[in-house]
Amino acid sequence: MAKWGEGDPRWIVEERPDATNVNNWHWTEKNADQWSKNKLKDLFANLVIEDPKIGNVVIEDVDKIEGEARVNNRKGKLIFFYEWEISLKWKGCVNGKDTEVKGKVDIPNLSEEHEDMKDVDVDVSLTTKGPEADILKEMMRVGVGAKRIRECLADYLSALKNEYSHGVILPKKGTENGSVIPPQSKAPAANAKSSMAETEKKMGNVNITNSCGVRIEVDDLRIEESMKCTGQELYNALTQRDMIQIFTGGPAKMADAAEANGAFELLGGSISGKFLEVAPFTKIVQEWRLKTWPAGHFSTVTITLKQTKEDTKLTLVQKAVPVKEIESTRQGWHRYYFEAMKRSFGFGAVLF
Template sequence: MAKWGEGDPRWIVEERPDATNVNNWHWTEKNAGPWSKDRLTELLNNLKISQNGIDCKITEVKNIDGEASANNRKGKLIFFYEWDIKLKWEGRLAGNKDKIKGEMHIPNLSEENDVSEVDITVTVTGNGEEAQRVKAFMHNVARNEIRNQLKEYIRSLKEEFSKGLILPKKGETTVKPDNVSTITSGFNKKINMEPIVAPQDKKVVGCKLDTKSIELSEKFQCRAQEFYDALTRIEMVTAFTQGHVKMEAEKGGKFSLFGGNVTGEFREMVPGKKIIQYWRYKQWPEQHFSEVTFDIEEKEDHTLVSLKQELVPASEVDQTRENWKRYYFESIKRAFGFGAFL
């Protein structure tokens, strides 16, 4: 086996004119939050919608909460964005001087949902017939115009933040389009871990739960810190779980993965060396948590990860062991290229 930096082209920096990010292998990231807020405001503020004698426009982008980032791993662009947007609007019927006002709320603009599925709620001030007509117009016509603007935001986000994330390889001055694949953090596919339900004939009420331990080890072709990041950086966890992630990567911080099927809490974190979590499946007995320890050890030519999970319900051991291999280890290797030994 070659040592780190010897023989493996991913680590040979002298072959690159800038000596960084060889073959686009390393994880690089750009914060797209401030740019996104400006772009969304530009696209939505003062947007005019007129049809069949009804004239409306967005008068104010009242609030934009959320985040966005663009990430590169091994020539793949992963975009993460999640926004909660509130707008004010006004409109009037033809021949009527009185303005009718209301608000629109977009609570779930994210890469998890197609723009056509994004919720947009419309409210109006007043209960008269004219107010209801304009509200219906905003619901039936204006929402489609809003969605078109959101599509433009996503398109321009990918265009703007692709620049500089994918670097040219040796002998190239620009990046060829064929060398770049653009995907969302969910790879347009959601994964739900198979719920584990104990067989009915083994269900015992009022008795102590029978538990066992699981021990696994796996080699990864990466630095120890890179594997640690894969379990603690929300954009990287999003990439390998292929779904929305909630996570506070700090001692005592909570996490929720795989559509809420896996939840838990960080108990100990030693960067590049160890992670200890309280961890449970959604369909385990209520309030029952196991304790998972990841020991991360960087070797000469790979990183060895040893996992120990205690207090696993005895009837769930085999399936849980397989899910660690399938949904964690194999997915991490596939998402970040940590499984390739050259």
Template sequence: MAKWGEGDPRWIVEERPDAVNVNNWHWTEKNASRWSKDKLKELLGKLKIDEPGIGVLEITDITSIEGEAVANNRKGKLIFFYEWNIKADWKGLLNGKSEDLAVKGSIEIPNLSEENDASEIDVNVSLRTGEGSIDGDVFKEIMRNKGTQLIREQMATYIRLLREDFAKDLILPTKGSTANQPKSESNRVILNKSDCNGTVASALKPVKTDQKIEMRSLELSEKMKCRADEFYRVLTTPELVTAFCQGPIELEPNVGGKFKFFDGNVEGIFLKLEEPKLIMQKWRFKTWPSGHYSTVTINIDEKDDHTLVTIKQTDIPSNDFDRTERGWKNFYIEAIKRTFGFGAMLY
């Protein structure tokens, strides 16, 4: 029992505007589902990517938002539950093309929840039109890379606003305080659904252990209607690389020199240059695990009526093999043939 003149703060009614939930002791709950749906539509509906030298990609419709969100206050601590599956449509239009030639696709965000950081949110990208076409592959890659980054940023904004804006009136004013006084981060707790037995989830994120990545190799051969030195220059001259990449690039054409193509999505270092017959590189997608490079060897063999180009690549993460192979075919081989008139049938 409390001593005279003291007392348990749970039972003291202070001078406060509502005279309820003294010192924020009792569990209070506020449904955030409707607010969340409106906010998610607002944030995703603004997504638009203007890619210099290529075209414009934008979200056209939020087709489905399924899930729920709840904010709670217990003993002055804010606890959040939210779980959403979001689907949306997008379109991409190359510069100079009419609207009826736009590439159309969809995205799905299956795991927006309090159990994942915004950086861990998955964004699944698919095409509805343009599958297998150069236009389709271009915009799908833009959405998978730059689009995913922007979507994660918008989801981080949603999480922040849920905590700071929507839940601001859950911490009620006590004597000598104001309702709008911000709470410290120590009072913001994310509770996993699996921890609903009354204990608060640890604020520490689980340590991710290194996993062995399965590797694959590929080899492509192509007949080019050009001389060997012409093809060599296409891959080592900044102006020519810019032409077939259709956008800004970075290129240092010397051994040890670095390169970045396709808005930085492809990057690497030159290991060996033997004009006009050999180019060897360390090569990677920027989405690959940090520090992991494949090795690319491009042999250029001039024949009587054509030049045979053979591309060999080792140490490709197996889950990215198909994208890598399509990239070589669509964004290198086909783009070079189309840009410089080196066209020929597959060898």
């Protein structure tokens, strides 16, 4: 996967139907996780693979599909990020033989780094043993089996780029499906204020005025994560400059280790703030903002850590996030902090 900080250093802004993303200037993102899982299951479930000279195999179970997929739009250009780990269970028979052979197919990494599906590893293993099993294993590893599996992966990628990505690039302001949309007449100011009040009442959000006098609609977000590491290891990853630079893939301007009232900047100032409270291995409180937020506006991030016998539970509460940035901020924490730490430090695997 591309590292955080490659390309546009700003975090993603949500796709907005009110034309705020004028001419597709901002980076918008569409989450394709669940769609991808469903698509991959449809492609592989009950897939029959046959070589008339050898035998046939059927994919009897899609055992695992783990990873993520995103479709991004930047200045009207589509950019795709995806990374999947897939496991399939199969069974089959050699021609003229009654012995049923069972095995697995593992695809350890399907990602945008593969320009050709031939470069995607297809690992085949056996559950049963014997000469028939060895014959079918080779058919699945280097024969028509591997070819058919890679064709399904290519079908998924084609659907992601042509089917799911439809609508990510918004029509320019004043056009829709190539036609000009007539401008709507302005409603009376009183009606507009009434409509805005009703909307705010339904949403339950809070309006504040920041230090620069800008009125902002804000809300809070809450995230819970489990990390396969000790509380000390997770705390260090979040507060030590060297470790932060590893999982973010970019420079961090801060002290070697976080301290109260210590300022920080990540990715050339795209993210900035200061540590308000640091309680070793249990709690971190930050003043935190994105460069693209209204000037002078900060949120407050409180991270609490609780170690159990099996892992460490992380709870993040972020207060006063601009409402229009809630979902993109949530996705940013997951993708660029938690998932990045799991990949960089192995916090997604059992360590103790």
